[in-house]
Amino acid sequence: MKQKVDVVAAIYSAIDDINKQLPVAKRLAKDLAAPISAADLDSLNMINFLLAVEERLQLDSHVEIDLGAAVSSSGEVPFKNVAELADYIRQNCKSCD
Amino acid sequence: MKQLEGLCWSSFYAGTFVQLLNHDEGAPVVHAEAGEYGQWFGPSTEGRDPEKRSCDFLIVWTMPEHISPSFAKVLQFELVSQDALKREVDDFSEMVLQMGSRAPLLFLPMWVVPTWHRGLGALDMALERGIGKSLLEMNARLCANLAGAKGIFPLNTARWIACAGTRAFQPKLWHMTKNPFGNDVYLEALRDIKAALAGSVGKSKKLVVVDLDETLWGGLVGEVGWQGLRLGGHDYVGEALQDFQRALKGLKNRGVLLAVASKNDEPAALEAIQRHPEMVLKLEDFVAWRINWKDKADNIIELAKELNLGLDAVVFIDDSEHERQRVKNALPDVYVPDWPAEKTQFASHLLNLRCFDSLQVSAEDAARTKMYQEETIRSQARSGHISTEEWLAASDLQVTVRRLEEVDLPRVAQLINKTNQMNLATRRISELDLKRWCENSGAAVWSIRAADRFGDSGLCGVLSAVVDADAEDAVRIVDYVLSCRVIGRKIEDVMLHVAVEWAKSLHKAKVLATHVPSERNGVCLDFWMNSGCAWHKESNTFVWPVEQPHLLPHYIQVCRGMPDGQSETSQQSAEGIRIHGA
Numbered sequence: 186m187k188q189k190v191d192v193v194a195a196i197y198s199a200i201d202d203i204n205k206q207l208p209v210a211k212r213l214a215k216d217l218a219a220p221i222s223a224a225d226l227d228s229l230n231m232i233n234f235l236l237a238v239e240e241r242l243q244l245d246s247h248v249e250i251d252l253g254a255a256v257s258s259s260g261e262v263p264f265k266n267v268a269e270l271a272d273y274i275r276q277n278c279k280s281c282d
Numbered sequence: 283m284k285q286l287e288g289l290c291w292s293s294f295y296a297g298t299f300v301q302l303l304n305h306d307e308g309a310p311v312v313h314a315e316a317g318e319y320g321q322w323f324g325p326s327t328e329g330r331d332p333e334k335r336s337c338d339f340l341i342v343w344t345m346p347e348h349i350s351p352s353f354a355k356v357l358q359f360e361l362v363s364q365d366a367l368k369r370e371v372d373d374f375s376e377m378v379l380q381m382g383s384r385a386p387l388l389f390l391p392m393w394v395v396p397t398w399h400r401g402l403g404a405l406d407m408a409l410e411r412g413i414g415k416s417l418l419e420m421n422a423r424l425c426a427n428l429a430g431a432k433g434i435f436p437l438n439t440a441r442w443i444a445c446a447g448t449r450a451f452q453p454k455l456w457h458m459t460k461n462p463f464g465n466d467v468y469l470e471a472l473r474d475i476k477a478a479l480a481g482s483v484g485k486s487k488k489l490v491v492v493d494l495d496e497t498l499w500g501g502l503v504g505e506v507g508w509q510g511l512r513l514g515g516h517d518y519v520g521e522a523l524q525d526f527q528r529a530l531k532g533l534k535n536r537g538v539l540l541a542v543a544s545k546n547d548e549p550a551a552l553e554a555i556q557r558h559p560e561m562v563l564k565l566e567d568f569v570a571w572r573i574n575w576k577d578k579a580d581n582i583i584e585l586a587k588e589l590n591l592g593l594d595a596v597v598f599i600d601d602s603e604h605e606r607q608r609v610k611n612a613l614p615d616v617y618v619p620d621w622p623a624e625k626t627q628f629a630s631h632l633l634n635l636r637c638f639d640s641l642q643v644s645a646e647d648a649a650r651t652k653m654y655q656e657e658t659i660r661s662q663a664r665s666g667h668i669s670t671e672e673w674l675a676a677s678d679l680q681v682t683v684r685r686l687e688e689v690d691l692p693r694v695a696q697l698i699n700k701t702n703q704m705n706l707a708t709r710r711i712s713e714l715d716l717k718r719w720c721e722n723s724g725a726a727v728w729s730i731r732a733a734d735r736f737g738d739s740g741l742c743g744v745l746s747a748v749v750d751a752d753a754e755d756a757v758r759i760v761d762y763v764l765s766c767r768v769i770g771r772k773i774e775d776v777m778l779h780v781a782v783e784w785a786k787s788l789h790k791a792k793v794l795a796t797h798v799p800s801e802r803n804g805v806c807l808d809f810w811m812n813s814g815c816a817w818h819k820e821s822n823t824f825v826w827p828v829e830q831p832h833l834l835p836h837y838i839q840v841c842r843g844m845p846d847g848q849s850e851t852s853q854q855s856a857e858g859i860r861i862h863g864a
Contacts, residue, residue, distance in 0.1 A: 202465055205302055205305065205306070205465065205469070206298060206301040206302050206305060206465075207301070207305060208304075208305055209305075229295070229297060229298070229459055229461075230301075232455075232458050232459055233298060233455070233459070233461075233465075236452065236454055236455055236458070237465075239454075240449070240452070240464075253454060253458055
């Protein structure tokens, strides 16, 4: 059964987490248009960020999704900003509405 | 506070931890580098060679199965030789000891295994092959091997794991990045490490000023009388407040001073402290109090002044948001922690504050409250005397000066690092570096003790000096440090006298002392300005020509400390004193 999941809230919560690791100038904005790409986060930080989103979705909404698979070996991801990441999650999450 | 440089060696990918450490906004500012992942035991490049680098601290964080092949087998429930397990821990301990000599501070998070390792279940702590039992014994052995090693601090990783709860270990993170821990573990770790670093440079808090009504006890004593207060008894709030008082008493036992700032009628409040049978804290646990209807910010200023402490050494605890905000706004240097409304959380909230962390514990810490109380009696007794000289003569002040002994090193390092006011250069140095400096620089270091008929102030001063590198006919004072508790008792003059006598014994022509201004050491400048030394304004350097006799205050009895702890007492005169070893 599909459920209403606040995907953007989970992403923003993960942004709070990852920002603690980043210098002030490189911190991600909590904005749908905020860019998320290999240029903004190195591959390890990208993985940390996406796993934080996974964890938040799991803890808050009991939704399981594998975002680690979205990261290529060169750290590229198939989304450019928060809005596209949210769409990616909705498309790949069987239980999300 | 300057940025502190660190290095982190780990047996796993520690980049995330180091990033969190570097970008955390709490004091002190830190810049750490991570060693190559998996290369924790040694540098992989010349640039990371610790022999060729100097840093303020090291963090050595490893997983037990990476250090001990035997423990890796234990994780597979294989039978292993206990001797082999011990030998591997001993080898690692030796390596840590060697690394410890490369930086003044080394932090060593204790070994843990992920919480999903249930081991042998009910047998896990009973059998030698149990994972839990093996790990407990390995950690105990590691701590025992490192006990007494200066500057090496094993850290309680298990507490960080408990704080992080289900977020502590993340298998996916491990398999994708070789990072075993969730960020919540690292955040707890870095806060503990930063608190230790702050303590190492004298930033730990020294005084807790606490409110009474609804803070130390439930209810308003002015309205219900001490008999009507909620404290102890068969009442969960009363019990919680007793726990809070126990936590405060524990701080006092660690050397933190307690004082009261309360808007109340003083007689009623003091009666409650003295007569309520459930009070854990007694009147003698407090060094001072201001119980009146005045502004609490003003009262805190008065308390700090009375105790000779800077406002940045003060923590203010009050249940009232209004009072906390008032003090925060009026006295930004005072630390005012947010405080829970729920009284059952008071004790845990206090115990979770890191601002009291220190890297040294001395006998003086435990006796600090008593020493301050003696100081209060001293001040009261003084009011009947006209002059300082008359007063000091009547108080039978005895100062013991002795060359630094190994046993005094922790307290001497503590004084150098914690003292802000009577501190010539505010040099901060770890115990290990101080020891090395004493061995390598040709420095002479003296510990200063003071006692009078009111009590023993313990080891309360440090003087160190070297033959000046630029002017070979001069001796230069490096550390000139005196606890704020004994400022103004002319011990300052005794210390200068010691330096002059040492210079004379080396046939040097002068004693130099350069005042390095800080926010807090103006009182030290005042002393030197009135010391009789010539002042070279451009370099802020004070000069005493050795040919000019330096007279000891005749009303102070100065003892020459002996290496075996005995002392040879003599009433000193203008001829000065002989210093052991000089």
